[in-house]
Amino acid sequence: MxxxxxxxxxxxxxxxxxxxxxxxxxxxxxxxMREVAARAGIPPATAYKYFPDRSQLFHAYFEFKAExxxxxxxxIEGFAGFSLHEKLQAFLEALLAEVxxxxxxxxxxxxxxxxxxxxxxxAMQPMRRQVLTIVQGxxxxxxxxxxxxxxxxxxxxxxxxxxxxxxxxLYWLRDNSEAFTKTSELIDQSLDLLVTLPQSGxxxxxxxxxxxxxxxxxxxxxxxxxxxxxxxxxxxxxxxTPAREPGSS
Amino acid sequence: MSxxxxxxxxxxxxxxxxxxxxxxxxxxALTQPFRSEAGRERAAAATDKQIARELFAACGVLRGTALKxxxxxxxxxxxxxxxxxxxxAAASYRAxxxxxxxxxxxxxxxxxxxxxxxxAFSLTPFAAASIGQVHAxxxxxxxxxxxxxxxxxxxxGIRGDVALLRGLLRPTRSGSVFAACFAELEARLAEELxxxxxxxxxxWFRHHLRLPGVVVPRVTRALSTQRVLTTTRxxxxxxxxxxxxxPSQAARDHYxxxxxxxxxxxxxxxxxxxxxxxxxxxxFLPGGGLGLLDFGCVRQLAPTFGEGLRRIMxxxxxxxxxxxxxxxxxxxxxxxxxxxxxxxxxxxxxxxxNEPYRVERFDFGAADDYxxxxxxxxxxxxxxxERYDGPFLFFGRAHQGLMRTLQRLGAKVxxxxxxxTTRRDPIATPVV
Numbered sequence: 212m213x214x215x216x217x218x219x220x221x222x223x224x225x226x227x228x229x230x231x232x233x234x235x236x237x238x239x240x241x242x243x244m245r246e247v248a249a250r251a252g253i254p255p256a257t258a259y260k261y262f263p264d265r266s267q268l269f270h271a272y273f274e275f276k277a278e279x280x281x282x283x284x285x286x287i288e289g290f291a292g293f294s295l296h297e298k299l300q301a302f303l304e305a306l307l308a309e310v311x312x313x314x315x316x317x318x319x320x321x322x323x324x325x326x327x328x329x330x331x332x333x334a335m336q337p338m339r340r341q342v343l344t345i346v347q348g349x350x351x352x353x354x355x356x357x358x359x360x361x362x363x364x365x366x367x368x369x370x371x372x373x374x375x376x377x378x379x380x381l382y383w384l385r386d387n388s389e390a391f392t393k394t395s396e397l398i399d400q401s402l403d404l405l406v407t408l409p410q411s412g413x414x415x416x417x418x419x420x421x422x423x424x425x426x427x428x429x430x431x432x433x434x435x436x437x438x439x440x441x442x443x444x445x446x447x448x449x450x451x452t453p454a455r456e457p458g459s460s
Numbered sequence: 461m462s463x464x465x466x467x468x469x470x471x472x473x474x475x476x477x478x479x480x481x482x483x484x485x486x487x488x489a490l491t492q493p494f495r496s497e498a499g500r501e502r503a504a505a506a507t508d509k510q511i512a513r514e515l516f517a518a519c520g521v522l523r524g525t526a527l528k529x530x531x532x533x534x535x536x537x538x539x540x541x542x543x544x545x546x547x548x549a550a551a552s553y554r555a556x557x558x559x560x561x562x563x564x565x566x567x568x569x570x571x572x573x574x575x576x577x578x579x580a581f582s583l584t585p586f587a588a589a590s591i592g593q594v595h596a597x598x599x600x601x602x603x604x605x606x607x608x609x610x611x612x613x614x615x616x617g618i619r620g621d622v623a624l625l626r627g628l629l630r631p632t633r634s635g636s637v638f639a640a641c642f643a644e645l646e647a648r649l650a651e652e653l654x655x656x657x658x659x660x661x662x663x664w665f666r667h668h669l670r671l672p673g674v675v676v677p678r679v680t681r682a683l684s685t686q687r688v689l690t691t692t693r694x695x696x697x698x699x700x701x702x703x704x705x706x707p708s709q710a711a712r713d714h715y716x717x718x719x720x721x722x723x724x725x726x727x728x729x730x731x732x733x734x735x736x737x738x739x740x741x742x743x744f745l746p747g748g749g750l751g752l753l754d755f756g757c758v759r760q761l762a763p764t765f766g767e768g769l770r771r772i773m774x775x776x777x778x779x780x781x782x783x784x785x786x787x788x789x790x791x792x793x794x795x796x797x798x799x800x801x802x803x804x805x806x807x808x809x810x811x812x813x814n815e816p817y818r819v820e821r822f823d824f825g826a827a828d829d830y831x832x833x834x835x836x837x838x839x840x841x842x843x844x845x846e847r848y849d850g851p852f853l854f855f856g857r858a859h860q861g862l863m864r865t866l867q868r869l870g871a872k873v874x875x876x877x878x879x880x881t882t883r884r885d886p887i888a889t890p891v892v
Contacts, residue, residue: 286575288574288575288581289583293560294559296559296561297559297561298561300559300561300562301560301561301564301565308568388613391569392566392612392613393612395562395565395569395612396612399562
């Protein structure tokens, strides 16, 4: 029997919720997939089909939270009229608000991911793609409304946003200010700086300088080097020099 | 909005300013013996100006509490040296507003999402100041509300800012004058940063202020916290906008009289002063009413304060009595000056203050000569000053604000009632 997409999403969410609940009940222990499945009321075999390994539960947790944060943005009145800075800030704040009830869990999950070998980071790719798709949408809106100029390098900047997000979450996990206002201020001030890059066409300008340096200096150096090696050139270029036969002594 | 919030960063910005100020003072002290008397005076004035500039630059970078302190000093009484007043007057700076996402975040952290709290909430503020900004909202009952949001982390390092500013001013010639004010400034600032205090003050004034024509907004307690203050929103315009409508002289006189009566009512009857005379805190309401906003900075006056003022301004006083009355109000003069000369100067100063009270109606629209004479006397007075205590700082600030507002209104008003007697005259009929 084919399981609908919606049903699959519900099962995945139920398993993730069960994992978070088990963690909240006893943060010191690591529940097995079997225990998670039992709490979610799902047969273990089905659970393994959705999450072959326990760490994937963590990644799915973040995917769901990113989805929920994006959905929360839709409920903000006048969100479409926000600037790029405001949209990104609202998204980050919404994401932190979504994971706030499970702060301890996030701390442990993130530690696990950061301590894990590189292949575990690749497991975060679906969530990374999801976040970057959302950010790409904000950037496209900003380009369409003319608040930032179009650029082939926007993708590069968007790619950095993922690393920035991880840093913000790490700061938030250590933030002990009331209502995490210091994190909000960090987000505000850092976005102030970050958004300046696409707004000012920073990457295009940097690329132009790089192109100029390569053309005018690197090419000139290459010519100088070729002059330096000019005495050796006849060895290669002189038609009188017989080409060596492979294997000849 | 970016505000350097970390103590270390704030400390280093002000610390560098303190170091520069100290170097300048040291340089002045080392070179003064080689100057003529006139040259010494000029050099000291130049150093003061330079230090005031340094202070302004440092506070401008820090914003928040440092900027607020600077604004208090800028509005300060007549008694600061001219150099400082000129530099501080430039501090009428307003912080740029919070972006909409951050404003919403603050409201959510303090109360809940605005969509649940209000029928409508504008994320773009309609007014901004140094420590917060005000948003328009509509309650579920359709009532117009004003929601004041405090900038995040603004209260951080308030003590450090005060200490560093104190250090910055210490090497100046007027260091002792400022030094005595800082404890008071710190206390008032701490109150101002707690919007629950402001809610209490607003309710107190709403209950006790019995002056026809003056309106105080009502606080909505359920939608107010330490960092959010929700009140009813009064329709009306600020002074600049009102003046742009080219009001009649009668309307100017009416509002001028309201301002004067309000000031006298607070000082002589309520014994509590609305000590933030920023023009943005007054609304000219349709129908001739005056809306009074922002009760963040309120100073309670001692019962003897009003009496002390009467003694200062009373004519035919002996110089010794006037000097004593000044001391009672918390204004202390240098002891190394010839006391007889100082006393007679204070009598002249009291006479100047009393001038508008001696005529039936004083015309602030034709008072350039009066204020020019006052400015010259203030300059002289500032050199005689040793220090003054807290309450007078805020009284001076409020009085200065009143004078400025009356001048801008060009109003012809009657002052001669409350300053010399406790009897109150009826309030002028509102002019529509």
